[in-house]
Amino acid sequence: MAGDTFECTMCGDCCRGFSDDYCVLVSREDIDRMSAHLGMDRQAFVTAYCVDMVVDGFRVRRLAFDRSGACLLLDGNRCGINAAKPLQCALGPFGPLWDGERRYDCMQGDFDIDKLTGNIEDVFGNYFEDGAQ
Numbered sequence: 001m002a003g004d005t006f007e008c009t010m011c012g013d014c015c016r017g018f019s020d021d022y023c024v025l026v027s028r029e030d031i032d033r034m035s036a037h038l039g040m041d042r043q044a045f046v047t048a049y050c051v052d053m054v055v056d057g058f059r060v061r062r063l064a065f066d067r068s069g070a071c072l073l074l075d076g077n078r079c080g081i082n083a084a085k086p087l088q089c090a091l092g093p094f095g096p097l098w099d100g101e102r103r104y105d106c107m108q109g110d111f112d113i114d115k116l117t118g119n120i121e122d123v124f125g126n127y128f129e130d131g132a133q
């Protein structure tokens with residue numbers, strides 16, 4: 001059936017339009033991997049590319065975005081750290097943290113959502129371990 005296979009066209013739309021209500025959360029492991037990939041000191045990476053916020057009483061860390069809502073790590077339409085990008089990005093727009101909004105053109109197909117989404121319990125601990133990163 002046409003339109004039932006998810007395909008990324010690398011438009012970069014899912015790296016833009018962020019806000020405090022919809023953003024990329026990063027885990028301790030994400031930060032270790034990304035900072036190493038860029039050859040940056042971990043704290044320098046956090047200062048340059050991350051923002052802390054509190055969600056339901058938990059302190060979490062998200063990627064910073066510019067005034068337009070674009071991820072600071074976006075390079076044109078491509079991820080500037082593709083090989084080391086956060087788990088949330090690697091899981092794609094239908095990942096376990098998906099909030100049910102079909103924001104992007106690539107999400108409009110007649111997909112088997114159960115096949116595309118994972119188990120949030122499998123990744124939840126990555127972000128809310130102990131509130132400190």
Ligand code: SF4
Pocket residue numbers: 007008009010011012013014015092093104105106107
């Ligand atoms: S919005 Fe969809 S098509 Fe565009 S880069 Fe993200 S996953 Fe790929």
Ligand code: SF4
Pocket residue numbers: 014015016024063071072073074075078079080081082085086089
């Ligand atoms: S880390 Fe890469 S994939 Fe994730 S939002 Fe930023 S530019 Fe996009």
